[in-house]
Amino acid sequence: MSSDHIKMVIGIDDTDSREGMCTTYLGALLMDELSSFCKHTGDPLLIRLNPTIPYKTRGNASVAFCVECREPDEVIDHVVSRISSLAELDCENTNPGVVFVLETDFTETKTELGDFFRSAVKDVIVIDEAKALAGKLGLTFRAFKNGRGLIGALAACGAMLNPGWDHSYEYLTYRKKELWGTPRFVDSNSLYEADESTYPETWDSVDRANRVAVCVPRSPDPVLYGIRGNSRQAVSKAVELIRSEDTERSCIYKTNQGTDMHLLRATCIDDICEMHSYILEGTVETAANTIKGGHSIFVLSDDSGKTIDCAAFEPTKNFRDVIRRLIPGDRIVVYGSVMDVTLNIEKINILSLAQMSEKRNPECPSCGKRMKSAGAEQGYRCKKCGTSAQDPETVSLERNIEKGFYEVPPCARRHLAKPLARFKVSDAVLFPGR
Incomplete structure (x- = not known):
């Protein structure tokens, strides 16, 4: 591009609803449309925000991309017009926002x-904060309805201007419009073949233990499937192996998915706040109690004695078996989000295991058989040899669990949660259910 062209970052959020549309689709569509009079630079971004926010539409994702153009106003008008016509504005919870950051403002903003990007992923931000920041920085923006989408749009722009964060990639394919809302065709065997060929460089395409095609959504939005991985090459290789219905378009996004970016490290339970996500070390205080609905909940205590409920909800499937094997005294680190004074577990690291034992009638030292009770408070007696003992024998039991990391299955994993497949080999992690 010649010197009279200017770079511009465009951030968009909150254009979808639970009934349709997808912000990543709108981003991909706009990039294709703008390519006739703009040049795209760098990877487009898919940014997942704080997963605990209750007023999110579906995946709480925003997008950003960077263009070089001669007429920024022309680009702005086109983007605003397309959001106006394509966003699910009739939905009460859909409140789009779009932000434009010109190259002349990159350094100052x-x-x-x-900072706003990192806060939007970890903390709770209100709409007025986003509007105030956009105004303070003198940015061009458009807020539709209450403008909640400005939060994600600004965050995505912040991610684009500050690229040094851990990232992965997602290859998203989109359906032809006439097929939206109809059953998807993606050959399940090809998904398992692609996973077998590219795992662990790609992950969460399928859930082998629960036989679920995780990468194929069930909502009536434009996405056909999405493949997540460590590199553009890995996700592209997987897509080459997948057999499906014809697609309208596709896009590879650089993303913060699978990074644990949402997690804060809590030194104690007093540090914990609602609608935030944490890494917390503590000691199992009670064995898990499975309640109606199949949710398994145990109490975790910190070193000061403060406690918090930790839950493996029913959608975590086989992960609950791990939680049910914990006993008081086990030392663990939990990773997860706090809602309603309960930590929703995404994964755990078992640091040490408490000894489990049971009391048994003692063995006879002469014949090796178990003694019988001699009566209330009268100890034990061997009927054959006549030997006696006063106290029962304490026997250590083998624990049906090992130290190390355990994670929820792919079908229950949050977008931001870092799968064990992305951990370093030196972490010596376990892969239950793979």
Whole structure:
């Protein structure tokens, strides 16, 4: 591009609803449409925000991309017009926002937008904060309805201007419009073949233990399937192996999915706040209690004695078996989000296991057989040899669990949660259910 072209970052959020549309689709569509009079630079971004926010539409994702153009106003008008016509504006919870950051403002806005990006992933931000920041920085933006989408749009721009964060990639394919809302055709055997060929460089395409095609959504949105992986090459290789209905378009996004970016490290339970996500070390205080609905909940205590309920909800399937094997005294680290004073577990690291034992009638030292009770408070007696003992024998039991990491299955994993497949080999993790 010649020197009279200017770079511009465009951030978009909250254009979808539970009934349709997808912000990543709108981003891909706009990039294709703008390519006739703009040049795209760098990878487009798919940014997942704080997963505990209750007023999110579906995946709480925003997108951003960077273009070089001669007429920024032309680009702005086109993007605003297309959001106006394509966003699910009739839905009460859909409140789009779009932000435009010109190259002349990159330096002055970079730091504050970067801080805002990290806060939007970890903390709770209100709409007025986003509007105030956009106004303070003098950015061009458009807020539709209450403008909640400005939060994600600003965050995505901040991610684009501050690229040094851990990232992965997602190859998203989109359906032809006439097929939206109809049953999807993606050959399940090809998904398992692609997973077998590319795992662990790609992950969460399928859930082998629960026989679920995780990468194929069930909602009536434009996405056909999405493949997540460590590199553009890995996700592209997997897609080459997948057999499906014809697609309208596709896009590879750089993303913060699978990074644990949402997690804060809590030194104690007093540090914990609602609608935030944490890494917390503690000691199992009670064995798990499975309640109606199949949810398994145990109490975790910190070193000060404060406690919090930790839950493996029914959708975590076989992960609950791990939780049910924990006993008081086990030392663990839990990873997860706090809602309603309960930590929703995404994975755990078992640091040490408490000894489990039971009391048995003692063995006879002469014949080796178990003694019988001699009566209340009268100890034990061997009927054959006549030997006696006063106290029962304490026997250590083998634990049906090992130290190490355990994670929820792919069918229950949150977008931001880092799968064990992305952990370093030196972490010596376990892969239950793979």
